[in-house]
Amino acid sequence: MSFRFIHAADIHLDSPLRGLARRGELAGVFLEASRKALENLVQAAIDAKVAFVVIAGDVYDGDWKDYATGQFFVREMGRLHRESIRVFLIRGNHDAESLISKSLTLPPNVFSFSVRAVQTETIEDLRVALHGRGFANRHVAENVALTYPAAKPGFFNIGLLHTSLTGRDGHDAYAPCSIEDLRIAGYDYWALGHIHKREIVSEDPTIVFPGNLQGRHARETGPKGATLVTVTDGRIESLEALTLDAARFETVEIDASDMTEPATLLAEARRVIAAARDSAEGRPLALRLTLIGETALHDYLSVQAEQVREEMQALAWEAGSDVLIEKVRDKTTAKTGAARLSALLGFDAILADIAADPAFRAEIAKTLGDLRVRTPVEAQALLDADGSDAEALAGSAIELATEAILAGLGHVGNEPEGAR
Known part of the structure; x- marks a missing residue:
């Protein structure tokens, strides 16, 4: 028997993207990016004819500003319901039960795991057992992994867990545990969430962070999406990274060490911005430029900081109407002596x-x-x-x-x- 499923996490629906609040009309495209990324996820599941989707926490970014956030998620789950695609999800630290004050009834294809204890749900015709637990509170310091039950014999076992594992840069410690703690359960696949960078943590057993669905600021760069898993005769045949983000963040360094004229800097910036736009593959791009090096232009860059920022944005518009300079950071140093x-x-x-x-x-x-x-x-x-x-x-x-x-x-x- 063969089937496929998609593992997603950290959707952060309607997250207020940082650094773009006052950047004009194009900023609105980025503010809508988390919704478009969810639409892309649903369409990918339909196109791949997956049996089910697992979401390992942080569907939301916190309490809803209004019901529109919840209604949008319900609408997208309804699309999957009409295609007979089931969804299994857990609550993470951003959508813990204590944070979300509003609620809507989800379509019958969506199963949300308990926040009080680990729960097991089976798909009998596929011989799949899913084990998961959501969280009632935002801060979870205990090792929840040790409470998961042993693998169900004769089933393909999947564990859903929102965790920082033993720690990752840029992420708070959350439900910490080790790879060995996960291995004890004997599951075939651990669907993790919380870490926003894609990572295959282990292949025996298979432990995966798919990364977040959509980058939210300049420290979350590069392609974002989910993982498509193919299972044949109870064994994982392949893992495929799906790129589903609707807008892209990138950071690029420009070395001004040998430059003596602003025109030289602008010529190099033109080349760098065009290359970054090409790598975004047609997506709107928010680009952070960092100027580095010991350079004769240091004083000019310090005194004319606003002029430099506006020149860089002008070059961005030249490259494409969907390129936004998120920030220009001057990390150059002055040349010394002779x-x-x-x-x-x-x-x-x-x-x-x-x-x-x-x-x-x-x-x-x-x-x-x-x-x-x-x-x-x-x-x-x-x-x-x-x-x-x-x-x-x-x-x-x-x-x-x-x-x-x-x-x-x-x-x-x-x-x-x-x-x-």
């Missing part, structure tokens, strides 16, 4: 142009030739008037000139007041 002064005054570029001038190099070669004529025969081996020596000498002359100019400027800058 290197900074040289770059700021443009000496590097000016002297490099002089060194590349054929007339200048010809003059250097002529000078070397004159020296050769006046040099004793035994010392001529030290001189060679070919182009390579001329080029080396030109480079040395440039270096000496740069040092002399900057040393002089340094003395001026350090001159005592009374001496002027």
Whole structure:
């Protein structure tokens, strides 16, 4: 016998996406993204003709602002009901019973596990046993995994649990447990929720965080979605990551280390923004740009921060009408000493142009030739008037000139007041 199911978690329906509240009309697309992602999940389940869907907590983001949030979820579950697709869900820390003050009757295809004790529900024709427990309170410090019953013999056993396991960066400790605690039960598949990054924690048994359905801010980047599981003759045949997000968050670094002109920075930003839009695969994109490096542009970036932000958004509009610059973070540092002064005054570029001038190099070669004529025969081996020596000498002359100019400027800058 073969069947498929989808494992989703952390839908956070109608979550107020952070960082976009005052960003204009396009921000509204992101505010609707969690609903569109749920629609995508339902459509994926219908298209794949799955037997059922499991949701491992945090359907909601907290108490509903009004009944519209609940009505939307009921509507989407109704679509699955009409396709004879069952849904099994647990409450997580964001939709714990104590947080949700409103409620609506769910369609008969939806089974919500108890919040007081682990409950087992079976699908007899598929020989599937699902074990789960939702949460009554937002903060759960105890190891709930140890209360799950042993696997039901002769069934494909699935455990639903909302947990931080032994801890993950960026997530509060919640119903902590170890992989060994989960292994004790003898289940075939653990459908976990709470961690917003996709992760296959273990293959024996199979333990999966599918990640959240839709990124909510700039720290939740990249493709988001759910996991499609195929089971054949009681064994997992395949796991497939489904990309279901309706909008995308990304963060990109731009290294300004060797840049001396704002135009160079904007040219690189244009390239980076276009590449990020392509990777979003047609989804609206909220992009955070981080400028890094020891650069001559540091002072400019500090003083003209608003100008830089607006320039970056202008480049984003150029790339596509669905690209929003969420933030520009300046993490550059100033160049120090002679290197900074040289770059700021443009000496590097000016002297490099002089060194590349054929007339200048010809003059250097002529000078070397004159020296050769006046040099004793035994010392001529030290001189060679070919182009390579001329080029080396030109480079040395440039270096000496740069040092002399900057040393002089340094003395001026350090001159005592009374001496002027």
